[in-house]
Amino acid sequence: MALVVLVLATLVIIKATGSSMATPTASKVVTGKRGSVASISGTTALPAGVLSDAASVSPATLAAIGRSSASVAPAPTEVKKTLIASDGKPEILFVSAEYCPFCAAQRWPLVVALSRFGSFSRLSATHSSTTDVFPNTKSFSFYGATYSSSTLNFTSVELQTNYVSGNAYATLQTPTTAEDDILSKYDAAPYTSQPGSIPFLDIANKYVSVGSGYSPQLLQGLSLQQIAAQLNNKDSPVATAIDGEANRITAAITAATGVEPDQGAAGVSPASNS
Numbered sequence: 001m002a003l004v005v006l007v008l009a010t011l012v013i014i015k016a017t018g019s020s021m022a023t024p025t026a027s028k029v030v031t032g033k034r035g036s037v038a039s040i041s042g043t044t045a046l047p048a049g050v051l052s053d054a055a056s057v058s059p060a061t062l063a064a065i066g067r068s069s070a071s072v073a074p075a076p077t078e079v080k081k082t083l084i085a086s087d088g089k090p091e092i093l094f095v096s097a098e099y100c101p102f103c104a105a106q107r108w109p110l111v112v113a114l115s116r117f118g119s120f121s122r123l124s125a126t127h128s129s130t131t132d133v134f135p136n137t138k139s140f141s142f143y144g145a146t147y148s149s150s151t152l153n154f155t156s157v158e159l160q161t162n163y164v165s166g167n168a169y170a171t172l173q174t175p176t177t178a179e180d181d182i183l184s185k186y187d188a189a190p191y192t193s194q195p196g197s198i199p200f201l202d203i204a205n206k207y208v209s210v211g212s213g214y215s216p217q218l219l220q221g222l223s224l225q226q227i228a229a230q231l232n233n234k235d236s237p238v239a240t241a242i243d244g245e246a247n248r249i250t251a252a253i254t255a256a257t258g259v260e261p262d263q264g265a266a267g268v269s270p271a272s273n274s
Helices: 050-055 059-065 101-114 177-186 224-230 237-257
Strands: 012-016 022-028 091-096 119-121 124-127 138-141 146-148 153-158 160-165 168-171 200-203 207-210
Touching (some): 050 101, 050 224, 101 138, 101 237, 177 200, 207 237
Parallel strands (some): 091 153
Antiparallel strands (some): 012 022, 091 200, 160 168, 200 207
């Protein structure tokens, strides 16, 4: 599948929840005119303490939060062969874009979860589009970052920036042929009702998640520091959403690879929504 850039007006997947209202969970990849390739992303340096707060959520807080309601959760693929990276470790692939508010939301629990298996360096700060739904959602950017782990390989593809070049968001990174093959197979039914959506998370081809596990609305108006400062507070709605989704990702990683997190298992079912 050839991935194409996203048009300025983001289409949204509407996934029914238990309420009378529908909750958007992902941005749709649609055909549009290719924007110019960006030499840099629309990112800045992370404020002090933000990464350390996200990377050091205590096992006690994670255990206390445990399961939380989620509109999206990692789903098993029933594939027998584990996806292995060139370094011999199980590979986790995340495809997103900096303009996408659902991607911005999902990066938070991904950083919390992956920090239990390794460490990030050179993460930067970004925000979703200021003209899209849930505008200016604050988040990390994986563009230019490094992830170090003795047990896992993490690959991120940030498709586009959060600023416009011509009539589209500027292209940032392009998936490889192998990554396109994964997207073609798993960013599709039955894992999503809208094929070609982001954020997309593939955990060693054993679990797939398309969309954000919680609404970016929860982060509206909050700075990076304000979000990060709440992550270790089990009574915070922000922590309940982000840490609860991190627990699901953690459980899916362990189920897919057999690798236990350094800080102790969260003990939740990866595919459970309740």
